[in-house]
Amino acid sequence: MASKAREEKERQILDGAITVFARSGYHKSSIAAIAREAGLAAGTIYLYFRQKEDLIIALFQRYLGDYLDEYEPRIHAEVDPAVRIRNLIRYHLAFFETDHDLAKVFQIHLREVSPLIREGITPVLVRYFDVIDHILQDARARGELDPELDLRLARKVLFGALDEIVTSWARAEHRYSLLAQVDPLYRILSRALGLKGEAECATG
Amino acid sequence: MASKAREEKERQILDGAITVFARSGYHKSSIAAIAREAGLAAGTIYLYFRQKEDLIIALFQRYLGDYLDEYEPRIHAEVDPAVRIRNLIRYHLAFFETDHDLAKVFQIHLREVSPLIREGITPVLVRYFDVIDHILQDARARGELDPELDLRLARKVLFGALDEIVTSWARAEHRYSLLAQVDPLYRILSRALGLKGEAECATG
Amino acid sequence: MASKAREEKERQILDGAITVFARSGYHKSSIAAIAREAGLAAGTIYLYFRQKEDLIIALFQRYLGDYLDEYEPRIHAEVDPAVRIRNLIRYHLAFFETDHDLAKVFQIHLREVSPLIREGITPVLVRYFDVIDHILQDARARGELDPELDLRLARKVLFGALDEIVTSWARAEHRYSLLAQVDPLYRILSRALGLKGEAECATG
Amino acid sequence: MASKAREEKERQILDGAITVFARSGYHKSSIAAIAREAGLAAGTIYLYFRQKEDLIIALFQRYLGDYLDEYEPRIHAEVDPAVRIRNLIRYHLAFFETDHDLAKVFQIHLREVSPLIREGITPVLVRYFDVIDHILQDARARGELDPELDLRLARKVLFGALDEIVTSWARAEHRYSLLAQVDPLYRILSRALGLKGEAECATG
DNA sequence: TATGAATGAGCCTTCATTCAT
DNA sequence: GATGAATGAAGGCTCATTCAT
CATH class of the missing domain: 1.10.357.10 (Tetracycline Repressor, domain 2)
Incomplete structure (x- = not known):
């Protein structure tokens, strides 16, 4: 199923987000930092999450x-x-x-x-x-x-x-x-x- | 010693802040909005609070x-x-x-x-x-x-x-x-x- | 010589473009939207048009x-x-x-x-x-x-x-x-x- | 009247905008470029125009x-x-x-x-x-x-x-x-x- | 003291374009 | 040929903070 890969990637992003949020808090965490943590480009996050x-x-x-x-x-x-x-x-x-x-x-x-x-x-x-x-x-x-x-x-x-x-x-x-x-x-x-x-x- | 007047004004600002924070949350509240609520100019807030x-x-x-x-x-x-x-x-x-x-x-x-x-x-x-x-x-x-x-x-x-x-x-x-x-x-x-x-x- | 098929596909893309441009204007129309309208993938457009x-x-x-x-x-x-x-x-x-x-x-x-x-x-x-x-x-x-x-x-x-x-x-x-x-x-x-x-x- | 100065500044910005728009067109002109042309900071434009x-x-x-x-x-x-x-x-x-x-x-x-x-x-x-x-x-x-x-x-x-x-x-x-x-x-x-x-x- | 105009750093988001499959 | 996931540059906009008046 195609969504296996998608879910995988979503999890990868969310894991990055947890790390960055834990470090800096939600409001001080930039999408760029989360992307970096997840090993992705910033734009990629928007393929999986709208905001x-x-x-x-x-x-x-x-x-x-x-x-x-x-x-x-x-x-x-x-x-x-x-x-x-x-x-x-x-x-x-x-x-x-x-x-x-x-x-x-x-x-x-x-x-x-x-x-x-x-x-x-x-x-x-x-x-x-x-x-x-x-x-x-x-x-x-x-x-x-x-x-x-x-x-x-x-x-x-x-x-x-x-x-x-x-x-x-x-x-x-x-x-x-x-x-x-x-x-x-x-x-x-x-x-x-x-x-x-x-x-x-x-x-x- | 912080003068009476100063403390008065600080309270005035903080009251404005409570109102605005309660309405919009800390991160979505602007200094300008707090100043407006307190009946002051934005710059004035910085005479009483550093940040x-x-x-x-x-x-x-x-x-x-x-x-x-x-x-x-x-x-x-x-x-x-x-x-x-x-x-x-x-x-x-x-x-x-x-x-x-x-x-x-x-x-x-x-x-x-x-x-x-x-x-x-x-x-x-x-x-x-x-x-x-x-x-x-x-x-x-x-x-x-x-x-x-x-x-x-x-x-x-x-x-x-x-x-x-x-x-x-x-x-x-x-x-x-x-x-x-x-x-x-x-x-x-x-x-x-x-x-x-x-x-x-x-x-x- | 540009094949018949190629010209056909180009026309298909351009027709999609007309529809989308007419709806949203050139600058607000994305390649993705044109591709969708034309029933193609975004990348495909670039096989027919450079930009x-x-x-x-x-x-x-x-x-x-x-x-x-x-x-x-x-x-x-x-x-x-x-x-x-x-x-x-x-x-x-x-x-x-x-x-x-x-x-x-x-x-x-x-x-x-x-x-x-x-x-x-x-x-x-x-x-x-x-x-x-x-x-x-x-x-x-x-x-x-x-x-x-x-x-x-x-x-x-x-x-x-x-x-x-x-x-x-x-x-x-x-x-x-x-x-x-x-x-x-x-x-x-x-x-x-x-x-x-x-x-x-x-x-x- | 306070709006004299305001109108003055608006005109200054619009003049910058004309120059930049004429040079690059509306869509390729950035607010930053217009501000530069008008001798102002980018943010200043937003004090006079909402968008x-x-x-x-x-x-x-x-x-x-x-x-x-x-x-x-x-x-x-x-x-x-x-x-x-x-x-x-x-x-x-x-x-x-x-x-x-x-x-x-x-x-x-x-x-x-x-x-x-x-x-x-x-x-x-x-x-x-x-x-x-x-x-x-x-x-x-x-x-x-x-x-x-x-x-x-x-x-x-x-x-x-x-x-x-x-x-x-x-x-x-x-x-x-x-x-x-x-x-x-x-x-x-x-x-x-x-x-x-x-x-x-x-x-x- | 008070003002509020000006600043400019910072960030989310979009999207044309590329490329591995 | 066709796909569509990934990229990353670019830019509009906000707003905390400063400072000349």
Whole structure:
């Protein structure tokens, strides 16, 4: 299929973009620099992406989308809400720990962004929120949650905590292990939700 | 000493900047637009701030700094850790609820930002983190906290949750009450920390 | 010798060019768009024309050249100067009425043009001017013209009038008949030249 | 008035533009080159004109507009249709003879042009057409014209003839006198219109 | 102090042209 | 011959910053 090669090249460009964005931030990164990083001419980028803004949208859709494609089924494969939440935490942290540049781009450089970009990003983010919401609703249905819990608020706490932890890790000069935080974080958050069960704290 | 008049004018400029940043974001806001909003000529801004980036640093230092000047003593005036944490939450949400434009700027437009800006912002942010850390350490010293709690992690959860809640409120088209979330959020977070005491849930 | 097939393909490209030029003008028309219109790949065009500018030169040479090849003999076949001039007018207007896109390209989009293009166009145009000049000289030799008439000026008036009439027709939203203007125009122009004879105003 | 200085500078830029356009044509002239010619920085041009296209529109509006402001009353001050037409011719040729660069820009480089530019140019051109139409209508009302003459067609012949004469003069390497053509041209055109009276062929 | 005209570096984007397949 | 991916030069335009008034 012709689009194999195309997808290949798109990935090559996006990888260049991650590197350059991580180094200089979105607004200070020129298309020329990204092209150089990707080993291409500047004009070539425009054969694959219509505008600079599309790069960052594609980045988000591609990387977070792929993540969700892979992990959403895995999370739902579990039934125990506690394990699900622990896995949510673990996968989230593991995802970013793999690629520090990507973490910087997602956590730092993707934040102030034009409405157009926002529009491109929102659907994928919403998909992630939906995963969390689903976990929480299911947990409540099974009676494993504090019945008074405001689920939307709970999701914001969950996501906000994860987000902040990854952000401060991405900003830190010194690289420490994100995954080491899975268990302590799980303990805090399961308590926050009033989770009854307890996930085994060995890897799931 | 910076004269009264000077500080007055700086505030006038910063207020213009908040309005314009909130409307268009930092990178799409021109000095000319800020000057127009502030009722000044573009050149005048440079009599008060050396660069565009200084505006955003000053914004942060001024507004968050003032906030801390006022609330840090208030928080420490309390002794009960539970009340302190509830107040932390309440003040935080109240602060942003007062000024939606400021919330947009702080939560959205201040996020992708050059290292220089980061450098200017960090000290104030650290000061806020210190307030939280201090509350937590004190709570632990009083034996009111889960003794196994990783305090730094706890602080990130706390801050991350607050941050996410304000961010999603700032982004929302529809304006809802932030303060209405104080109590449910407090319940979640106090449980997260393993707080023994319970704050009265009437306003403090 | 340029093969039949080659000429065929050149014509195919030029037809695409006319369509695209008529729609967007020369400078806003990309080779890619012309190729698309002609059902070819962009690169293919360069097998037939060395540069974009050559397209417009070829257009002119081909279409105006063919016109002259056909009509020059027809005009000279006539002997009566009055009929000749009437035919000149009629053929000119008929030529453009046939193809509105071509008219737009010739009358509008071919006008601001690089020296190189000018150089390519001039010979064909001169050939047309020569036809007119020849008619006028012959008419004078036959004593049918105002003897004081400056023939070069007369030619400019003739051509200028025709050109303006076609141009305003090409620009007009509403399509009206050009040929309907042959007779009234002939009356004006024959008077302008001081033509003695009178052409029959039925079709020649 | 502050706009004195502004108008001064606009004129300075437009003069630079005429020079550069005349030399290289509109599409091959860069803003940078125009700025250089005008002794300004490139950015400065954008303080006076929003886009490159506005330069050419302003050129047209300014120069042809000023011409009409001056000559429309002068033409109408005359009553004899023959004199009016002779003056029309004389003023037209005199206008361009004064400024060969302007003639090149108007006659050559202003012809293929975006719809936007066309839109800006049309009103002024229409104003000129109206002047001619008015002369012709008035002449007819006075019974000085061939009663069968199609006035719109006559106007096109008049304008087309003048336009072609100036165009070929503007293109010519060798500079000859345009004004020397006033009388012979008047003779041709007054005959074309079937004008009864005759204008004195000394200057009016 | 205040102004706002002027500067000019910088960057996205287009597109004619080339060339390996 | 035909393709269309790749190139890279070129240029319009923005805007932070300066400075003469």
